[in-house]
Amino acid sequence: MVSRSRSIKSVPRSSVSIPFFLTLVLALALGLATCGGSGVHGKPGASGVRDPYFPKMGNGGYDVTHYDLTLAYDPQAQHLTGTAEITARATQNLSAFNLDLEGLDVEGVTVGSEAARWNRAGQELTVRPRDDLDKGETFRTTVRYSGTPETIIDLDTPAEGWLPTDDGALALGQPIGSMAWFPGNHHPSDKASYDITVTVPKGVRAVSNGEPKSERTTPDGRTTSTWHTAEPMASYLATVAIGRYDITRTVTKSGLPVYVAVDPTEAEASKQVLARIPEMMDWAVRRFGPYAFSSTGAIIDRSDDVDYALETQTRSVFPGAPAIELFVHELAHQWYGNSVTPKSWQDMWLNEGFATYAAWLWEEDHGGATAQETFDALYRGDLGDDSDAGEGIWAFPPAKPTGAAHVSDDPVYERGAMVLHKIRQTVGDDTFDDIIRGWATTHRHANADTADFTAYVEKMAPGKDFSEIWDDWLYGEGKPPKP
Incomplete structure (x- = not known):
């Protein structure tokens, strides 16, 4: 535009015709209307955060503040149906953004109340809202999806993602497995709060992070439970455990709730270490400072369902009854890894x-x-x-x-x-x-x-x-x- 204004100034006023002048004004007006009042277009967010080891994980242009996941799982068919409502804040003017999702079939995407265009390319689900999102704007994306979740064998070898078990399933996400069961910004640099609602068939129960908000049984015997995590959580620390668990709630001397889910076959072998959770919590608080979360506990599955422990937030997952040193290791992660x-x-x-x-x-x-x-x-x-x-x-x-x-x-x-x-x-x-x-x-x-x-x-x-x-x-x- 600078060069154009200079050429106009070089022309004698008497030589500028009225139609030319009107055409110029109209062109300038259309340009402003196209650019918007700020003169800034939205652009697509990055398809990864360029992590030095997992460069495709995570996405740019937004920050997730909350995940509301509604899941239903049929263990016999190994079929998962899900709706993910993702609340986020745009960190730039956005014309499109990506979510990480491996496998599963996407059935529809909305941003706000409007249907959004979307496409898949590998683990990238690209979403194009009907209208550009402004920097600083809070928006909600809803993704409806279903299918057979994948078990991911990553470069660091252990199986992760969605692990089918004899009586249900176990979702473990470190480092990239969480994208196998819900769409999101799957990098530890983007932490959020969670509500996870899971419906499972008669005879099994679902456990997740945080605290239970509700549990109800339908007339056909299915159970729907909702778990709430108020504190920020990286997606690799989110879990869902489905099986024939015995779930108990106790409290420590300080009043901290302790939720423990144990496969019945591991109950006797786990009794001694689980009884020491209050003692371990007291020791850890003395050593590491105040506990950062609103509950603690453990999920103990059978050793033939999973072959490693993981520090899933608020209650770690263990393959069979853990030794006390392993329990302490995973408990310490609640400070170092989960909070920090x-x-x-x-x-x-x-x-x-x-x-x-x-x-x-x-x-x-x-x-x-x-x-x-x-x-x-x-x-x-x-x-x-x-x-x-x-x-x-x-x-x-x-x-x-x-x-x-x-x-x-x-x-x-x-x-x-x-x-x-x-x-x-x-x-x-x-x-x-x-x-x-x-x-x-x-x-x-x-x-x-x-x-x-x-x-x-x-x-x-x-x-x-x-x-x-x-x-x-x-x-x-x-x-x-x-x-």
Whole structure:
């Protein structure tokens, strides 16, 4: 437009005809009408957040604040019917946005009250609202879908997504499996509250995160239950467990509700560890600071239904009766991973290193090996029967896993815990306790990365030199020099 105005000024006024002038005014008016008052068009949100290990996961242009999922599952047919109402805020002017959804058949999409155009390409469900969304606008997207949910075998090997079991199903999402059973912004950097309503056939029950809002039985014997999670939750921590569970509710001395769902075949073997949940909660609060959620508990399924434990928010999932050290590990994740959630999967050690060290602390506080003894044994490679890490813990630095296939490997766990112990050696027990409690409190219900953590440690211990820990233990290749 600048060059056009200059050409007009160069023409003598007497040579400009009235029709030409009117044409120019009309063209300018049409241009303003097309651009809108702000002169800014909406554009599509990014189809991924460019996570260094899972670049296709997550989506740009919006922030989800709440998921309202209504599900019905037929275990015999392995058929899931779902409606996802997703409330989000646009972080840019949006003409289109993506949701992550693997498999399943989409039957319709609306944005607000208007039908929206949509298309599928791999895991990407692209939604085009009838009208562009303005930056800062809150909007609701409804997706109706159905089909047989997929079990995903990811690069890090364990099966995830929707896992059919003999009496129902189990939904586990780390790191990318949650997109197998509901559409969403499936990256840990976008946390939201949840309402999950599940209808299941007679004889089985459904358990999820948070607290139960209601449970009702239909005339044909089906049960519909709704679970509510008020605190922000990353989608990989959402779960639905369907089966013949015995579900109990108790409370701790502080009044915190404890919801436990146990497969009847595991009830006797689990009794002892479950009875110690109040004790473990008291210990964890003393060690890590205030608990960030409104309930706790566990889901214990049969070991032949799933072969790993996962720190699903408010109540972790276990394959059979867990050892107390494993329970402590998963419980610690409620602080480190669930409340303080990594900004990207590269920061996985902030989850697993902390949870591993928590189990070391439990041992130390309950008459077992001290954290120093465990550290020394790991460094020597003298691990007994409790670990198969061996020299594998030096395969890569915990803050730089060598690709998506290794974000859950031994260096992330054991060497990550060793980084924490090196910090403890450097600052002393009192300051170290302040660091681990303060870290959980400062970033409560938020996201953080490794740079945030190292800066926090240095702030909490001014005058201390951490360069060797960061250079050799956190980011360094190979086995560090002997401590």
